[in-house]
Amino acid sequence: MPILDTVLFDNDGTLVDTYDLILESFHHAVRNVLGHDIADEKLMAKVGQPLSTQMWDFTDDPAVHEELLLTYREFNHRIHDERVSLFPGVREGLERLREEGFKMGVVTSKMSPLARRGLEVLEVAEFFDCLVGADSCPKHKPDSDPILMGCGLLGATPESCIYVGDSPYDLQASNAAGTLSVAALWGMFDEDALCAENPCLACSDFPGLVDGILALREGCR
Structure with missing residues (x-):
């Protein structure tokens, strides 16, 4: 088996905590565009897929869909x-993985400029040698x-790579x-929903993730 290197x-919910930001932005958009609110659970049900995909759950009208997107993004970017x-x-975990010689990148369903902005604001962009966003690839998780x-x-190669994510869509991909x-x-998703996708490892925090990754690599030697 190839050595894991x-x-x-994933970005949101894995590296960066954006739960409250996303939920607040959804509430702002649906209240202002649709004129009524929607329950948190429905708003957050498809987080992990591109925002455009998620918005089709709230309307089948293309014009309303576009207005929802614009309203969400204007508010989200303003408070981001x-x-x-x-x-x-x-940060400490990324430093440890870098010291251990791992190459690292981000693959997110977020648009890449805003994903990169968040990593820069939080001063961890330096750890990643690539960023694949929703605007980078025709297909999405x-x-x-x-x-x-x-x-x-x-x-x-895929066989030498680990992908870490917090949604079923991440693990399926x-x-x-x-x-x-x-x-x-x-x-953002509960343990049962994630473990149903049969990940090779499930971790409760980032330090434990790093320990698990190093153990997986050792097992491949």
Whole structure:
């Protein structure tokens, strides 16, 4: 089996805590465009897929769909910098993985400029040698193509790569790509939903994730 030398991460809910930012932005958009509110659970049900895909759950009118997107993005971008934060242990974990020689990148369903902005604001962009966003690839998670693109950009084979994510769509994409899938249990989806996708590893926090990744690599030697 190839030696594991590459880690690709989802962004929101895995590296960066944006739960409140996303939920607040959804509420703002649906209240202002649709004139009524929608329950949190429905608003957050498809987080992990591109925002455009998620908005079709709230309307089948193309014009309303576009207005929802514009309203969400204007509000989200305006409050973004003060609402984003790293999950505990992320910076230290990334430093440890870099010291251990891992190549690292981000594969997200977020548009790449805003994903990159968040990583820069939180001062961790330096750890990543590629970023694949919703605007980088014609297909999106749960399709395997974004993860395979990330592997290609880092010169890695899927068999030598781990993908870490907090949504079922992340794990489905990773399994389809042939990378080792790891569930981030600290994110936006519950443990049962993630473990149903049969990840090779499920971790409750970022320090435990790093320990698990190093153990997986040791087991492949």
